[in-house]
Amino acid sequence: MSNKQIKNIISEKINKEDIKNNIVNKRSIDMKYLKYGMCTCALVLMVGVFIFNGSKTNDIKIESSNNYNKGNFNINELDSVASHKFDAISKNVDEKDLKYEFSFYEELVNSNLLEDYKVEGIYIKDSNQKYNKLNNYVVSSYKEDKSIMIAFSKDNEPLRDYFFDDNGEKYTTINGENIKIYSYENSYMTVFSYKGVNFDIETSNVDVNEFRNILELIIK
Numbered sequence: 001m002s003n004k005q006i007k008n009i010i011s012e013k014i015n016k017e018d019i020k021n022n023i024v025n026k027r028s029i030d031m032k033y034l035k036y037g038m039c040t041c042a043l044v045l046m047v048g049v050f051i052f053n054g055s056k057t058n059d060i061k062i063e064s065s066n067n068y069n070k071g072n073f074n075i076n077e078l079d080s081v082a083s084h085k086f087d088a089i090s091k092n093v094d095e096k097d098l099k100y101e102f103s104f105y106e107e108l109v110n111s112n113l114l115e116d117y118k119v120e121g122i123y124i125k126d127s128n129q130k131y132n133k134l135n136n137y138v139v140s141s142y143k144e145d146k147s148i149m150i151a152f153s154k155d156n157e158p159l160r161d162y163f164f165d166d167n168g169e170k171y172t173t174i175n176g177e178n179i180k181i182y183s184y185e186n187s188y189m190t191v192f193s194y195k196g197v198n199f200d201i202e203t204s205n206v207d208v209n210e211f212r213n214i215l216e217l218i219i220k
Contacts, residue, residue: 074181075181077182077183078184086159088122089123091123092120113141118141120137121138122137122158136156136200148199148206153203156198175187186201188203188208
């Protein structure tokens with residue numbers, strides 16, 4: 001076979017335009033990933049949250065938006081949560097008495113953290129099988145994809161519709177009080193008692209600084 005025939009066969013099997021397109025496409029893909037990578041790095045730098053590796057917990061250093069010193073915000077990460085059913089109903093309540101009964105209430109609901117909030121009472125059945133026994137109050141706020149729910153009671157543990165393992169080992173100190181804070185996917189939650197009031201707080205799509213500010217309005 002002559003050199004000319006070999007050259008023609010190779011030319012038929014190798015399409016120069018295809019090679020060019022493959023190179024261009026690969027370059028576009030590489031640039032796309034580079035673009036996303038640069039955006040991600042920029043986002044991480046803007047947030048300014050540094051996460052240290054741990055098997056179950058993370059130490060997140062933050063600075064509150066108020067004039068508080070830097071401190072460790074220790075998060076106990078959850079692998080899963082389980083749904084939990086309870087027999088209760090919610091009713092609207094008059095919040096006038098709450099402002100006098102709970103010292104934290106007025107400042108909390110007047111803060112910019114709880115926009116368009118509503119307050120409800122969670123009632124369970126009494127001895128007559130009527131939903132007339134107050135178990136706890138709930139203040140909730142929903143804005144776009146953010147949600148905040150603060151349940152509290154002097155006499156009972158607030159009811160919730162999910163269950164999680166609260167045996168985390170790490171504590172966060174808020175104004176001298178040690179509490180455990182948990183995270184699951186895009187949610188933070190905590191359960192604690194302070195000055196004779198039982199709290200159960202859950203947020204969704206709220207950043208760690210906002211969550212801390214909520215706690216600082218309650219724990220003083």
